[in-house]
Amino acid sequence: MPKVVDPEQRRRDIVDAVFRVVARGGIQQATLRNVAAEADLAIGSVRHYFASHRELLMAAAREMVRRVDVRVAAQRERRDPGDDLYLVAQEVAGQFLPLDAARADETAVWLDFIAAARTDPALGEIAAELHDGLRAVTGRLLHRLGVDDPVAAEHLAALLDGLALGATLHPDRLSPDTIRAVLHLHLTQLPGAADGSEHPEI
Amino acid sequence: MPKVVDPEQRRRDIVDAVFRVVARGGIQQATLRNVAAEADLAIGSVRHYFASHRELLMAAAREMVRRVDVRVAAQRERRDPGDDLYLVAQEVAGQFLPLDAARADETAVWLDFIAAARTDPALGEIAAELHDGLRAVTGRLLHRLGVDDPVAAEHLAALLDGLALGATLHPDRLSPDTIRAVLHLHLTQLPGAADGSEHPEI
DNA sequence: AAAATCGTAGCACGGTCGTGCTATAAAAGC
């Protein structure tokens, strides 16, 4: 065998390069040449790990889903049964929102991928997973809050998508603080939930 | 002067062709060649009306904004002061949602354009107009419903964006009926508003 | 030492794109 390089790590590096290129210039800029340059590799080297341009994009899309899953799972590990339900809800929802720079980049990539997914069946399947995952999370979250209406789960999922969309496209008009305020409003006017008046500042 | 053709009409026809191409295959498919073929014209003819590819896309984006404006304005004309506020709210919000096939196409085009707007400053300006317009509409609507909280306006605007996004990407999982149910839930749990219990079926 | 394997790199081809430029026919003005 040749060099002492971990192929898995190389693949991750290349996918990271894809994310950076997409975040900077959109999915249209994610050409093999641009990605190779971003990863400091020759175009042939990239193709050694990903047989085609399409496969590279699919791997990136799957990695995007995986990262969200990991974040949600990690957040769940961090919880205690005694945690304040309102704060838990804020944190869970925050996993899907661009509340910091890193998440903003991820959300930008997300937007480009799901837009592309509309006209690409293979990407569409991945996007559907993402959508179902979000639905499941909002459903479980509302269940913990004493709300068992599937329409309410859809309601919250749509809100999170809309907030992510708005904050990604117009970060100057939809600041993290505003996002939190909207989230606060939503959570506190849930019918069955505590009214959250003990958290008036967030 | 030459032919008896109205240049304005030709421009509209070409922009319509752009919409059809984008709705079918995404904004990446909106090449001069594809648009010309869709409009049954030679590529040179399209370029006679639009100096560049970019100008064509900008014109299409502006036309998209104009159509939404026209729809909202038309809906406002159609109203009586005595109309049921809940129904008015449903109809206004419906102007932004893909509740029928025509609107579904428009929403699909919308999604592609705003995704492109993230990395294109000129498109970004147009997208910002759209966003501000939606914010203004939701603000006025909530004002009529007795709610004057700007956060609530942002809340409703984000919900509408999220619903449009979800329904466009996953029409099988977010049917028009479900959209209406979510909208109903949102409107009826507004703090200051009538509880809408007289419209349990919508 | 020889062979097989793998990471890296690059060339070259066919295809598509936007665009500069030119050509032609038809209608309007003189």
Add this chain to the structure above:
DNA sequence: GCTTTTATAGCACGACCGTGCTACGATTTT
């Protein structure tokens, strides 16, 4: 009737793209 203007059309160029293919060290295996 001649010129001007406009709509339509097409060619050709350079740029960029994905990809098939080959080459060449480096490293492990035999």
